[in-house]
Amino acid sequence: MTVIEITSLDDPRLVDYAHLTDVALKKSRGAEHGLYIAESLLVLQRAIAAGHRPRSVLALGTSRADAVEAIRGFDVPVFSGPPELLEELTGYLLHRGLIASMERPPLPPPAELLRDARRIVILEDVADPTNVGAIFRSVAAIGADAVLVTPRCSDPFYRRAIRVSMGTVLQVPWTRTGEWSSTRALLAEHGFHVAALALSPEAVDLRAFAAGAPERVALVLGAEGYGLTAEAIAAADTVVSIPMAHGIDSLNVAATAAVAMWALAGSPG
Ligand SMILES: C[S@@+](CC[C@H](N)C(=O)[O-])C[C@H]1O[C@@H](n2cnc3c(N)ncnc32)[C@H](O)[C@@H]1O
Missing domain, CATH: 3.40.1280.10 (SPOUT methyltransferase, trefoil knot domain)
Structure with a gap:
């Protein structure tokens, strides 16, 4: 797991957060069953407890340590940066401190x-x-x-x-x-x-x-x-x-x- 301080929105791994609609995330070709977004530390923790895999986390500075702790054991990046830049990327304020891009699990029969x-x-x-x-x-x-x-x-x-x-x-x-x-x-x-x-x-x-x-x-x-x-x-x-x-x-x-x-x-x- 790596913490990456972002200063521009050029990193292609940020695409999961770039104004994507739920429908676009579901159809994302980057993951076998598509993606979903987990907002807040509680939701990220529940997702990981359920066995779901994160692709990355986007965290404000104040939530960076929580994000790092939550995804311990996964080799995925935590992106962090100034609130205005994260807002420009996602289209909304991260008032819950972090959001994570998660791989959708296959649904059981x-x-x-x-x-x-x-x-x-x-x-x-x-x-x-x-x-x-x-x-x-x-x-x-x-x-x-x-x-x-x-x-x-x-x-x-x-x-x-x-x-x-x-x-x-x-x-x-x-x-x-x-x-x-x-x-x-x-x-x-x-x-x-x-x-x-x-x-x-x-x-x-x-x-x-x-x-x-x-x-x-x-x-x-x-x-x-x-x-x-x-x-x-x-x-x-x-x-x-x-x-x-x-x-x-x-x-x-x-x-x-x-x-x-x-x-x-x-x-x-
Ligand atoms: C807002 S209601 C739909 C109302 C619709 N006009 C109808 O006649 O069913 C949405 C769902 O809530 C459930 N529901 C709402 N009020 C109910 C009631 N008093 N008894 C049983 N089911 C109810 C039903 O499953 C219904 O399909």
Whole structure:
């Protein structure tokens, strides 16, 4: 590991930080599965604890020693320099002291995550990285075992999702599923009861569902605007709803996830 004081932005290794969008990082040809950005020391530490590999770190002088300590054992550079230069490079102030360019790990096959899980969360097409991050934080804090995200769901490794999750997207096991037909078959094979969270007059009240919850439950949550698709509802063993008061039509999806996981955490199943 080498500390490199930068005085210009010419070093080609700085390209990971040069105004790159999440999508460009994901497609970066410099790493087999693409890159993501870890912001803050806590997130970098969580990423390394999860076995992810850093490519480099960009640190303000005040965070240089922390950066060096965090990536001890990796032969990668720590770039440091004046705040104005780092801001010119990244397009924003490094108010968390450091950011790191990380190699994305390959995602595991869904069956690997289902094998020993009791409670899982499935995010169908959730579009907002803030909601994805908040759900992962609740999963880690309340205690579901894994998250599956559908092909059109926002990427948990996007910078905002990682930040809002407090780095828990790097610690909670997750992967992407295929289409509903194959996911439904896989869940059945592993003994999961599929509980779709949706607002429907025929739905079972969450409290009643939690009181007699099956041993293995997959909670399915839908997109912010239009909710769950017809395929997701068709794949469900039970449609479960949190009754709303005062004429409010629905909860935010992340709030729904937290309430549902909390209800199941105290259930006998
Ligand atoms: C903002 S809501 C979408 C609202 C959408 N208009 C609908 O009718 O489903 C996003 C997701 O949160 C979950 N959700 C929100 N409020 C809920 C409630 N009261 N009961 C069950 N699920 C809820 C559902 O999974 C829904 O797909």
